[in-house]
Amino acid sequence: MSTHEHPRSLTRVVVDAQHLADLYRAPEILRVVNVWDAASARVVAELPGTRAIATAGHGIAASFGYPDGEHIPLERMLMSVERIAAVTQLPVTADLDAGFGDSGEAVRRAIGVGVSGANIEDRLRPLAESVEVMRAAVEAGRAEGVAFVLNARTDALVRGGDRPRDESIADAIERGRAYLEVGAECIFVPGVLNADETRRLVEGIGERKVSVIGLPGALTAAEYEALGVARISYGPMPQNVALTALKRLGGSLLADGVIPEDTEILNNF
Known part of the structure; x- marks a missing residue:
C-alpha cells in the first residue's frame, strides 16, 4: 500500500483522536x-487485543541506523510513521521524542501523516520551559481542528540522577499536573515503578x-490497571526481543541449522 495514495483524511484523524482519548479514559488499561x-x-495490528498502535522512536531511529535522541531527522521519522x-485502521500515537526543536510543528506534521496522539518528553528541562513545549503541542492540534491526544512524558525518574x-x-507529580493543565491527556512516567510509587x-x-x-x-499490566494506570507501553523492548530472536536464528543457520517448521509468513505485503 502506498501511503501517498491512501493518506488518512483530517476527518479520520479527528475521529481517531476521540477514540484514542476514550481508550485512555476507560477503566481497562x-x-x-x-x-x-x-x-x-x-x-x-492483527492481534485480537490491539486497540491502538504506538510507535517506538528509539526503534524507528535504530532501523535507520541512528541512535536514540532526535539524531534521526524528523522527516525520516515521519516517513516511517506514515507508512x-x-x-x-487503528488510531496511531507516535513517539515524537522531545518535539524536534518545535513541538507544535512536529505535531502539525504528524497529524498530516495520520497521527492522532503522541508522546513528547520533557528531558527534565526547567518546568516553565517544559510546560510551553507541551502547550505548543496541544495548541498545534487545536489549530488543525484535532483534539490531539498528548501523552506528556516527564523524565523526572530516568534523569533524576x-x-x-x-x-x-x-x-x-508537579510536572504531570502542570502538563495536564495545558491540555495533555496523560502523563508518561518512564522507569521501573513498584506498587507504592505507582499509587503515589x-x-x-x-x-x-x-x-x-x-x-x-x-509490574504486570493487570497490576498497574488495578492501581488506576491508564496506559502501558514497552518502548524499544519489542524490537529488542525481535532482534534477539533474529540473532539466535542467525547463529543457528550459520551453524548449519534450518528454519523452524512452525515459522509463519508475516511480512507478505
Whole structure:
C-alpha cells in the first residue's frame, strides 16, 4: 500500500483522536505493543487485543541506523510513521521524542501523516520551559481542528540522577499536573515503578492519567490497571526481543541449522 495514495483524511484523524482519548479514559488499561515499521505494525495490528498502535522512536531511529535522541531527522521519522499508519485502521500515537526543536510543528506534521496522539518528553528541562513545549503541542492540534491526544512524558525518574527517589516522584507529580493543565491527556512516567510509587503517582496526578512502561522488573499490566494506570507501553523492548530472536536464528543457520517448521509468513505485503 502506498501511503501517498491512501493518506488518512483530517476527518479520520479527528475521529481517531476521540477514540484514542476514550481508550485512555476507560477503566481497562490501554496496552500498546510498540512498533517501528510497517511490517511490525501490521503484525501487531492483527492481534485480537490491539486497540491502538504506538510507535517506538528509539526503534524507528535504530532501523535507520541512528541512535536514540532526535539524531534521526524528523522527516525520516515521519516517513516511517506514515507508512505505519497506512497499514492499519487503528488510531496511531507516535513517539515524537522531545518535539524536534518545535513541538507544535512536529505535531502539525504528524497529524498530516495520520497521527492522532503522541508522546513528547520533557528531558527534565526547567518546568516553565517544559510546560510551553507541551502547550505548543496541544495548541498545534487545536489549530488543525484535532483534539490531539498528548501523552506528556516527564523524565523526572530516568534523569533524576542521584537525588532521592521521593524527590523524583514529587517532581513527576508537579510536572504531570502542570502538563495536564495545558491540555495533555496523560502523563508518561518512564522507569521501573513498584506498587507504592505507582499509587503515589496516580494519587498525585489523577486516576487514568498516568502512563507507564513495562520494562523487565515492572509490574504486570493487570497490576498497574488495578492501581488506576491508564496506559502501558514497552518502548524499544519489542524490537529488542525481535532482534534477539533474529540473532539466535542467525547463529543457528550459520551453524548449519534450518528454519523452524512452525515459522509463519508475516511480512507478505
